[in-house]
Amino acid sequence: MQVIVFTFLIVSVGISVSIPHSFDLRGTHIQEPCNVYEDVLHSYRSDMYDFDLKFYRAVAARSVQYNFVYSPLSIWLILAGLAEGADSTTRQKIFNLLNVPYDDCTRQKYYQLATSHIVQTEDIKIISNRILLLDAGVTPNPTWYDIVMKNNILDVLNAPIRHNPAVTVEEIKKLMHAELPRINLNGNSVLLDTVDFNALWTTEFADAKIERSPFHDQLGNPVGFVDLMRVTKRARLGYAKSLKAKVLELPVGDNERYKIIFVMFPESKDVRASFGVADNDIIFEMFASFRESYVPVEVAIPRLVITSELDVRTLIEDLGVISLWNDSAATRNISYPPAMPSSFIHRATLTLENHGLHSPPPTEDVPSDVPTGLDPKFGHDFIVDRPFLFGLFDSETLTCIIASAYSVPTYKN
Known part of the structure; x- marks a missing residue:
């Protein structure tokens, strides 16, 4: 601290001041x-x-x-x-x-x-x-x-x-x-x-791949724009069945000492209600669901403060x-x-910036019909273009240090 x-x-x-009181220890x-x-x-x-x-x-x-x-x-x-x-x-x-x-x-x-x-x-x-x-x-x-x-x-x-x-x-x-x-x-x-x-990501996002992109509400209506940081790589992704949520884990810092977990609800029209019913078992479920994809997948998250x-x-x-x-x-x-x-x-x-400790991997074109090794519900990408939740966790204890909900884009309509 x-x-x-x-x-x-x-x-x-x-x-050292003498004052007329006593503490019950x-x-x-x-x-x-x-x-x-x-x-x-x-x-x-x-x-x-x-x-x-x-x-x-x-x-x-x-x-x-x-x-x-x-x-x-x-x-x-x-x-x-x-x-x-x-x-x-x-x-x-x-x-x-x-x-x-x-x-x-x-x-x-x-x-x-x-x-x-x-x-x-x-x-x-x-x-x-x-x-x-x-x-x-x-x-x-x-x-x-x-x-x-x-x-x-x-x-x-x-x-x-x-x-x-x-x-x-x-x-x-x-x-x-x-x-x-x-x-x-x-x-x-x-x-x-x-x-x-x-902080610095363990692997940076490429400068050339930052794009001003539309951001939507949970119903799919455009509400503004964000600067999406894109990278195509093998990543740790999961599908939390209890929440019907897609989750992404991105490592932060040297030796991946921290991780940021992103949560999206593609099947829900109300993020607040979807996560409002969560209990601590669901957080354990999210961590247990992570698998590294067999092939590179596209990941895009907003650059934001x-x-x-x-x-x-x-x-x-x-x-x-x-x-x-x-x-x-x-x-x-x-x-x-x-x-x-x-x-x-x-x-x-x-x-959240694009800077990292290691250069991003070369971009690969991966056919959509190639198996990813992930839950079929997940799909082939993780594009954060609508309201989402994310949190910073210590990698050793998996303590949640910072929690956030994001639904207001950087550039509003």
């Missing part, structure tokens, strides 16, 4: 050492996918144009960090929402899996900032602070929220590179979350967690006075 500290903020690393301390030898990867993936889909449905329900991008992983981590210092009732609600195990050591392994694979390199740029911004004079619980810092869950900073709200808003906007038309600073804290992704700002507080309230924002008893073990975050703002930006 890379944190940009703006001029008037100080990192809350030392707590029960339930806020993960015992060490945690010697959990059980392989928790499958349960971790299943629990994460369950949260991913619940939160996806909440985001989609509030998206008018069905065009958004966000990081379910980053939001999961921030909520988990708050739960580590919440009272027992709030803690249980958040853990149930996140599908986080109650066993301290197993939960710590979840945190390690969730945070250990986002590494900055020359070919992969994932810049993530997860911040609890406390008003000046609000002091974090040292035990809780130690947990969230050791597990790389979030950072804690101070700012003059109440003393100088106007300057605070401007500095938050600079930090988040966000417009923030409605940021609420009525409480003594805010939650700030940003994720930016820009998509960015979104989400009011996560509203989304979390939709999912039943209310006490974090207005109940001082719920957060008394996070800080003194108890943190009362009035806003939880999330801004994500994802860039």
Whole structure:
């Protein structure tokens, strides 16, 4: 996690002020050492996918144009960090929402899996900032602070929220590179979350094959244009029968450390409804369906930049967690006075360009009657010219880092 500290903020690393309070540390301390030898990867993936889909449905329900991008992983981590210092009732609600195990050591392994694979390199740029911004004079619980810092869950900073709200808003906007038309600073804290992704494909798309092409709605009506990046190559493709969806896997970075999964619904007239019924078994099914084609197939995806700002507080309230924002008893073990975050703002930006680490393979003309080795429902190409879903996954744990729905073309009619 890379944190940009703006001029008037100080990192809350030392707590030496004598103040008349005490923290109830029960339930806020993960015992060490945690010697959990059980392989928790499958349960971790299943629990994460369950949260991913619940939160996806909440985001989609509030998206008018069905065009958004966000990081379910980053939001999961921030909520988990708050739960580590919440009272027992709030803690249980958040853990149930996140599908986080109650066993301290197993939960710590979840945190390690969730945070250990986002590494900055020359070919992969994932810049993530997860911040609890406390008003000046609000002091974090040292035990809780130690947990969230050791597990790389979030950072804690101070700012003059109440003393100088106007300057605070401007500095938050600079930090988040966000417009923030409605940021609420009525409480003594805010939650700030940003994720930016820009990386090199493992194999680039050829510059000569970028074409301005029509983009349609799900009914086939033209709604604008996108710049399609085309390549003809053997690719990993699949057909998820439960969703009647075509899926494509494209590797990202050196050694294919990440992958972007594209999902299209050629048999559906309503993408929102088609994916809205998905459960975590369907995500496992999608990964299991991938096969590398016997012969080169045509792949074309839009070159795009998509960015979104989400009011996560509203989304979390939709999912039943209310006490974090207005109940001082719920957060008394996070800080003194108890943190009362009035806003939880999330801004994500994802860039898809044609640049890659390796040159594209030579284009081959493949007759349409040559078997591809794929499910017959798939066909011979993957042309993204209508609404689609896509997500960035870590290749080792298959954690969903960024999720997106795209239905608004770059160039509108």
